[in-house]
Amino acid sequence: MSENVNEYDASHITVLEGVEAIRKRPGMFVGSTSARGLHHAVFEVVDRAVNEVLAGRASAVDVTLTSDGGVRVADDGPGVPVEAIGDPDGPGLETLLTDMCVGREPVGRDTVAVGLASVGPCVTNALSSRLTAEVRRDGAHWVQEYTCGVAVGPPTVVGAASGSGTTITFWPDADIFETVECSFAVLAERFRELAFLNRSLDISLTDARPPGEPRSERFLGEVRDFVAFLDSSAGTPVHPEVIGFGWEDLRTAGTAEVALRWGTSREEQIRSFANSAPTPYGGTHLVGFRDGAAAAVSAYARRRRLLAEADSDLSADQVAAGLTAVVSVKLDQPEFEGATRGILGNSLVRTSVDEAVQEHLGRWLEEHPEQAVAIIDRIVTDADRS
Structure with a gap:
């Protein structure tokens, strides 16, 4: 056998990091590119909002399946810190949406993992054709746009905010997922479980996709x-x-x-x-x-x-x-x-x-x-x- 056939060195190794790694091997992060993986991508964003409520920093989570195929997740917590103004309260918005190693809650009795992957909203961002993050904090309304997990620009103040909270709206990438049509029933089943198991949790799910009146359910209980x-x-x-x-x-x-x-x-x-x-x-x-x-x-x-x-x-x-x-x-x-x-x-x-x-x-x-x-x-x- 020729010596050239067996040559193998560092030049043969491809290192994938960040967004590139997630988009190249999405199944490693959300389980699959089927409907199951799509719903896990939703759960990764909902996870952060739910834990805001369980920690007492927010009172409710609202999830909406929008008429243009997006998923909007909103909470009324204090709002994710914004690095653009040197906010000292921990990892900021851009870090949360681009770094898997930052922003995860510690595992313990007072936190939940909505999905099974539990790798954070950065994965959902990377697997979305576009994502819009809105933060209402300290009287300001911040917005930042992403395309395929990459920031289009820095967070920008678009006006005043009367309340506080974080809203993340994303459109799953049809080039990655086999379907980008979320199941109301699948999401409702998991949200209902969470509300029954955590009596302080108030979570709602609205489907604005069909014509006519939106379908909506609110989940509370014990x-x-x-x-x-x-x-x-x-x-x-x-x-x-x-x-x-x-x-x-x-x-x-x-x-x-x-x-x-x-x-x-x-x-x-x-x-x-x-x-x-x-x-x-x-x-x-x-x-x-x-x-x-x-x-x-x-x-x-x-x-x-x-x-x-x-x-x-x-x-x-x-x-x-x-x-x-x-x-x-x-x-x-x-x-x-x-x-x-x-x-x-x-x-x-x-x-x-x-x-x-x-x-x-x-x-x-x-x-x-x-x-x-x-x-x-x-x-x-x-x-x-x-």
Whole structure:
């Protein structure tokens, strides 16, 4: 073999950085160039605005699908600092929109990642044919324009501002994405989840694309409302009240919330989340919940002699039949198994959730004997049939 064939040196290596790297390999940053990647690009901009609300710096987030194919994300926070005037309050607008290493919130119980990529609005900027950033701060209204992730010019004052906040409007690049048509339903599902899991969050979604009146939904609520929403298609409830409770545990350096209700259907519908991110494959929080619920129901049934002495305790699968539940933990240091963040691995969380569910669910059953009997009767009847 010729020596020339095997020649390989630094001249053969191409280094891609910044906007060029993102546009060359978009799937590395938003997962794909399909509709899934398009929606992740939206979530990267919404992420910053949502965390402004959760930090108490803003009161609401408004997302609009504009009639010309853009996506507008607005919040009423203090407004992103503007480097052009030497603003000392941290990374500024241009840095936020061009640097992946700056502007990300620290991971912890008080922040959420709206999407799975969590790389920041700079990626959305790079994958947009154009982007307009508006900042209302200290009485001034600033505007900066971008094309394919590159600033057209510096931020410019276009007038006075009566309030404060940040608005980012972007048009996904049709040369990169297979589709630039966002799904109202996909965005609404994620925003609804976030509002249910974070009771301080107020987020709205408006679709101004169809002719006529825009379609709009506002998302507010708490974990109990999440169960009621999921339960609406799960048949008749066995008991009217959605059971809900929350707690803080120093061992896990976090908090947790659980809500549940049994229905007449045998379908199990349990949704688990860690730091507001779905954990579709479960993890220690889900195992702890199932074990705790089975232990609480079995203990109550034995105390009330609703199980014969010779009967075994009810299993987690038997207790979960017909159960709609949401299990949400928020940890300072979440540990996920694998890169997809689909399984929570914190070992102490299992014990914490198990013990808390036994305590709180057990107390609820004692305080609501009629509903408790109805629940156990349905579970035992189902178990006898299977």
